[in-house]
Amino acid sequence: MTAPLMTLAWTDHVTGRQGYLVVDRLVRGVSSGGLRMRPGCTLDEVAGLARGMTMKEALHYNPEGRYIPLGGAKGGIDCDPRSPEAYGLLVRYLRAMRPYIESCWTTGEDLGLTQDLVDRAAAEAGLVSSIQAVYPLLDDEATARKRLADAFAVEVDGIGLDELVGGCGVAESLLAALDRAAVPYAGTRVAVQGLGTMGGATARFLARAGLTIVAVADVKGTIANPEGLDVEALLAARDAYGTVDRSALRPGDRELPGEAWLSVEAEVLVPAAVSYVVDTTNQRRIGARWIVEAANMPVLPEAEALLTERGITVLPDVVVNSGTNAWWWWTLFGDIDADADEAFARTRRSMRALTDLMLARAEADGTTPRAAAHAIVADRLPVIAERFGWYR
Template identity: 85%
Template sequence: MAVLPAPLMSLTWTDHVTGRQGFLVVDRLVRGVSSGGLRMRAGCTLDEVTGLARGMTMKEALHYDPDRAQGRYIPLGGAKGGIDCDPRDPGSYELLVRYLRAMRPHVENFWTTGEDLGLTQDLVDRAAAEAGLVSSIQAVYPLLDDEASARERLADAFAVDVDGIGLDELVGGCGVAEAALAALDRAGVPHAGTRVAVQGLGTMGGATARFLSHAGLKVVAVADVKGTVANPAGLDVEALLGARDSYGTVDRAVLREEDRELPGDAWLSADVDVLVPAAVSYAIDAANQAEIRARWIVEAANMPVRPEAEELLAGRGVTVLPDVVVNSGTNAWWWWTLFGDIGADAEDAFAYTRRSMRDLVERMLARAEADGTSPRAAAHAIVADRLPVIAERFGWYR
């Protein structure tokens, strides 16, 4: 595991109206800026946000290869925000605005943020404007060669629509799917007919299911807050995605006669090869890991597998592809686009994401094999190699 200093900054905010708490952890600044989304969920804690911020430092480092010619995007530091509130709460939006108003000096100066669990980018943008911010990523603007062109390019990219779904909602799932496909390819497992279960059909889980289905894999179970929907012969992924609400909950009216409704935790024990937890953190623990029958767990969510569960899974021959690699594509896409490495084009974005994610996953798995460690340990080892180089070249704070 990469040995890193304590977080640079850790804040707990208490809302004067509701008494609810919000958190901001800045793990590192690189070139004076940090990157990391803002989540909202009931039960969110400072420890959770601290772990997520450390993960963002790692994701940024993993997308910087000091031995290769780099694009325009240079890594930032890692950070994360969190609010302890159910996003379905009637007062959640006003709470979000008050949180962003309180965090405004940090967002203006060194924390770039965006959507995460429980929040959409549209909602973050609207609340940020109401809180008096120019943008949720305005702290990065001084690093751009041409701010006006960069902002226009990112706005154009967010306006790209692919079959009724925004490019920004798809690119992260494209990266998760490519991570899974790279692992299958390395193991010599054909895509066609490989069975998949996905927990969560929000932005990340829905897009992952879509790309895996397009690659020939068979999505046989998906879970949302209402429960699990399963079909051993394969679900109609497009129909399910088209029947979601803004929280990723599927309207059961679209289910076919052969689709079955099962309890919420049935996705865990589904007879699949690939399991994709794409919803909440800490979904898989030491107790429920025993139900898992999959060969691979692909962490689309942040921190869905507890460390003790991962150790037990490894003992049973189950490989966990870690979140710091698997779901890093969304964050990287923002910066590839803003800095000008890619344009506002879906095929360009998907191709760049696939190449980058495949290279990273293959490098991680090769390191794990060479070192005799887990993929997560290998990812951390790569981070440990790269962070000192980043610090030497760009500094932690300046």
């Protein structure tokens, strides 16, 4: 793949903090990728995420669908989202990036930010929408925007549909892998790192499928129970940042150190919080059979090589956590309506097919799932470029 099309580093004139935008690729002049805010965010991190978005868009390419894949991009701000200066910094960043958001970069919530917060800051920054660059590609902009707004207003069990579809996709990817390996759901134990939007929804869908969630980790540490945690109770007891109120724990639930989730007895680990959490040192503690990347880039490449040598399969982020992005565009372009049942059915069907394709390719090529996903992307990008072009 080529180098990023555009790389931009920005310095806030008020706080001196850094922000970044990387446009990895364009399709018909437009790219897609969320905006994250976390302390320590770097340009290299954002570039890697932008490349991942190019891959996610290509992997969901359907020649017969209304949704036309976009290019990949990503934004990042080096700041703790809980900081008192975070919101003002977000508004100034969006003002600085306004020319790109208006013309070529569609963005939305990512790590540290919610869509409501991005929407509020975008309005204050003078933007029509954080995804307005895609509007010229729509057949009926007014109808499409209403359909997406209606979809964001849908709630299931008191939780927004937009917060659930990503976890539904992660869960379905794992279930597809288990089915290919003929592993029953009952008795399969799972540890989840991060109980925010993605991790919480993943835990819910896996528990409802019959798997046993034996550990969850948040900023306060790991909560574990070998007999299984009450996922719904923990989700009800978390704050806006995914931190669980410990008063909700049952007598059999244990509080363990933060990294204990890596080494609990479980068949599946789901890192669903931050990047770079599995490295060459702590990978030795992992005894699980599968690692499912619900977060972006949680396993370092060198660590993945060592895990592969030990027979541990990493289901990569570019496939596993791509459901949310796809749901946005399926809805906006009109492949699905603002309906939870339709959204979940399309997500399950698409994620299962994509996971099966990746695992079959890995088996045929004798490679890892990640290498197989890269190979699929390498096949599709020239087709997309030939059909739609980079620029309008």
